[in-house]
Amino acid sequence: MKIDRDGVNLQVEVSGPEDGPAIVFSNSLGTTLHLWDQVIPLLPEGLRLVRYDMRGHGQSDVPDPPYTMGQLVSDAEAVCDALNVRDCLFVGLSVGGMIAQGLAVKRPDIIRAMVLSNTADKIGNKALWEDRINAVTQQGLAAIADGVMQRWFGSDFYGTPAMAQWQQMLSDTPAAGYAGVCAAIAGTDFYTPTSGLRIPTLGIAGSQDKSTPPDLVRETVDLIPGSQFALMQRAGHLPCVENPTAFAELLNKFIADTGHL
Known part of the structure; x- marks a missing residue:
C-alpha cells in the first residue's frame, strides 16, 4: 500500500492481525523494506508487522534532495498514524535507528520500546557524508557499491553469492534518494534528545561492522538507562541479513522481556 505524507508517497507493507501488538521496522541507507524478509518468518504469530521504504528508496517516491532527519522522522510518524499504530516496538537499523530515536522523542505515544541495531546518536561527520554525496551524484551508486559491501558485511559473508542481491539493491537505489538520506544523516546529532x-x-x-562499530552502538544505548546491548559475532552492518536466526532470537527475547506479546 501507499501512504501519502505531504505529497510524498511511501511504500508500506503490513502483515498480521490488525489488533495485534505492532512492530515497526525501519531499514538502512541503500536498502528497502526487504531488508527484513528473512527475519519476519522467525517472529511469533499474533504480531502486527509494519515495514516501509523511506523516501528516496525502494518503491517510495524520490523527492529532490537534500532531506532532513526531521522529514524522515515525520515520514515514519505518518506511516504509524495512518495505520493507527500506538505503543509499538520500533526496530531501526542504521539510519532507521536514528529515525527510531527521533520518533521516540517526538511521539512517545507511538513507541513503547525500541531496538537500535547498528546505529548511533551521530554517525560519521559532515565531510564524510559530503564526499559520499559527491561520489554518488557524479558517478552513481555502482561506483561505490563494492566499498559499501566491505563496510556492510563481515568476512564470512562478503564475496559470497548471497551478497549479490544486496549489492544489486544498493545499486538500484536512486542516486537522488541515497544522496538525500546522506544529507539527513550528516545533519543529525541526537546525543542530547536520546x-x-x-x-x-x-x-x-x-x-x-565498519560503518557503526560496536563501541559506537554501545555508547549510544548506554545513553538510555536500563538499556540492553548484544554483540553478534562475525557479523557486519546488516546482521539481520548475515544471521537472521540469531537476530530473530535477540528480537524474540526482547519481545518477551518487554511483554510486547
Whole structure:
C-alpha cells in the first residue's frame, strides 16, 4: 500500500492481525523494506508487522534532495498514524535507528520500546557524508557499491553469492534518494534528545561492522538507562541479513522481556 505524507508517497507493507501488538521496522541507507524478509518468518504469530521504504528508496517516491532527519522522522510518524499504530516496538537499523530515536522523542505515544541495531546518536561527520554525496551524484551508486559491501558485511559473508542481491539493491537505489538520506544523516546529532529517553531499549551491534562499530552502538544505548546491548559475532552492518536466526532470537527475547506479546 501507499501512504501519502505531504505529497510524498511511501511504500508500506503490513502483515498480521490488525489488533495485534505492532512492530515497526525501519531499514538502512541503500536498502528497502526487504531488508527484513528473512527475519519476519522467525517472529511469533499474533504480531502486527509494519515495514516501509523511506523516501528516496525502494518503491517510495524520490523527492529532490537534500532531506532532513526531521522529514524522515515525520515520514515514519505518518506511516504509524495512518495505520493507527500506538505503543509499538520500533526496530531501526542504521539510519532507521536514528529515525527510531527521533520518533521516540517526538511521539512517545507511538513507541513503547525500541531496538537500535547498528546505529548511533551521530554517525560519521559532515565531510564524510559530503564526499559520499559527491561520489554518488557524479558517478552513481555502482561506483561505490563494492566499498559499501566491505563496510556492510563481515568476512564470512562478503564475496559470497548471497551478497549479490544486496549489492544489486544498493545499486538500484536512486542516486537522488541515497544522496538525500546522506544529507539527513550528516545533519543529525541526537546525543542530547536520546539521553532523555526512558524506554526499554536493546542495542544490537556486529563485531565486524565498519560503518557503526560496536563501541559506537554501545555508547549510544548506554545513553538510555536500563538499556540492553548484544554483540553478534562475525557479523557486519546488516546482521539481520548475515544471521537472521540469531537476530530473530535477540528480537524474540526482547519481545518477551518487554511483554510486547
